[in-house]
Amino acid sequence: MGSFVQYTVQGLAAGGFYALAALGLAVIFGVLGVVNFSHGACYMLGAVGAAVLLDTTNLGFWPALLIVPLVLFVFGVLMERLLVRWLLQLDPLYNFLLTFGLTLLLVDLVKRRYGVSGLPYELPAGLEGNVTIGGLSLSAYQIFACLFSLAVCLLVWAVLTKTRVGMIVRAATEDSERTRALGINVTRWVTPVFGFGIALAGLAGVLAAPFRAITADMGSNFVIILFAVVVIGGLGSILGAVVGGFLVGLVEAYGQAYAPSFAQVVIFVLMAVVVLVRPAGLFGRAEVA
């Protein structure tokens, strides 16, 4: 029983991180209707960015948490302005293919510049070691990553649903023609939202740097788990990303504990079951799906 509780806590801790990592995917889909396959590559750029920042300027984890997402925001804005925008009117498949192509390009560019075997990165000072409460043990960093992720998720949710900016953005994507007719410059809002989604991927990447291998390929498999998270939660739903993140984290932890060889399969079994029962995901709206 003791170990069951331990596995549960570990699953929840991993889930919080999954929620943040999937959040940008959900925001971009919810607002632009774009399935951004390059999310994994942007997550990788975040982690690589943190490592490069440390190596070249000696700026550690805390500055990286701010600087790297800002750089990726600019990258996202350029990506939307130069590429994604031109395909928005077409079938969503076009942007899916575009971002898939971008992924291959980004991964190979990083491989060319930084090799394949990865970059070193250490734990930020003060977050080393373990926290033990009542026989349960968790790494201090894991707890931090989980709480930090949840705080960011909450903030994004609040901005999108409780502020005027959020209202404009949502209106712009629900019915861009009518919003324009009301005198609102729709394109002015769409571009920063895309940049913001990419910045969130970068933020997750920085957060991953101290406990994941930083390699060009680190996002390639991870993005598949993130897709499972958003599909389970409901594409485009922020609450869905959070709940999906926790569910996937828990299922993965129980899988690792009780059926190690199937630890990853169970995630996708869960996804299949959810899609069969609720095709739009747990918190998705039918028309979005």
Place this chain on the structure above:
Amino acid sequence: MRTASTTRTGTRGLVAIAAISALGLAACSGGGGGPQTGGASKLTNDKIVIGLLNDQSGVYKDLSGPNSAVAIQMAIDDYKAKHGDQAVAKTVEIVQADHQNKADVANSKAQEMYDRQNADLILDVPNSAAALAVATQAKAKKKLYINIGAGTTALTGAQCNKYTFHWAYDTAVLAKGTAGTIVGEGGKTWNIVYPDYAFGQDMNKSFSAEVKTAGGTVGQSIATPFPSDNFATFITKAGDGSPQVVGTMHAGGDLINFVKQYNQSELKGKSELAVGLMFITDIHSLGVDQFAGTQFTDAWYWNFDEQNRAWADKFTAKTQTRPSFAHAANYSAALNYLEAVQAAGTDDADTIVKSLEGKKINDFFLRNGEVRAADHNVTHDVYLAKVKTKDQVKEAWDYEEITKTVPAAQAYAAPDGSCKLS
């Protein structure tokens, strides 16, 4: 608009046809008027072609990859410098291909190298599944294959053949060196975590057997999906029963994920971490601190002695990086092959195989080396290494302290009889 584009395509087509014809002409004239050696050479096509088949874009690129071609070229240069005008192989070419860690790609690339590029020898091939595919081709084409990068014991066991040699290390050697030593030092209770594919299963088998032989016990062997990012719960499970040693059999990115998360877990400091297979590039990419104190078996280390260092300096001058044991082994295998051609005066595969079998070799890579005639496993001294702490590191890539030389006779078990060379 349409007319214009059609015309453009037409022009482009014409240019292409012209170019192809020109190439064809060049090839014909080249073939007819090529260098003639007057029949003195006994080499097919008057030259030696060495095929380097490895991972040139994926996880194993840094530990071998394109830099192994540099090492092979160094062997060719040294061979030519030594023999000068007397060299039997006056022209030696390297052809390279990327097997992308896929057995089917390795299979077709090997076929292409042997058949169309006239490779006399294929080298390297990390990834066990890919290596076994190439060994099958070598047997079918009756051409040489010297494995460096793959660890599976099947190459010199049930799936061995006359034309395949295993040069640097295998999973049994790693197990004997690492598990044998750690159990001997008192780390008797083990839990093993391994990735669930051919290499990981082979490593788990070798290490479990060796721990038991040395007098220890393996509490549990935990299979993990491959590849995997999150090992948190696996690590907790690996701590069940508080073993003295946790052995990880992961490689590449998975190994780095595992060690990072292990170091942040409650197990750090309670159980000793043993790493099944580690390359110096792994230490470089994770940072020496994360691995500090970890013991593992190394087939060769660049900073072991003057002889190794001298070669490593030459390699570094060309690549700006320090060599892994795979780079050194590729050099050693290529040079010994060329010397065998020199001695035999021919590149006939059967003759070369015969001259290599039973040969005792002592070079900077193979210390007390012997090409075992019974199974073509190339045995040599290997080393037990301990990763240095940050303040022990004196220069870039100075990561290992060699604590013990394991003599060839101890490192390699006698052939188990499963290999029938034919």
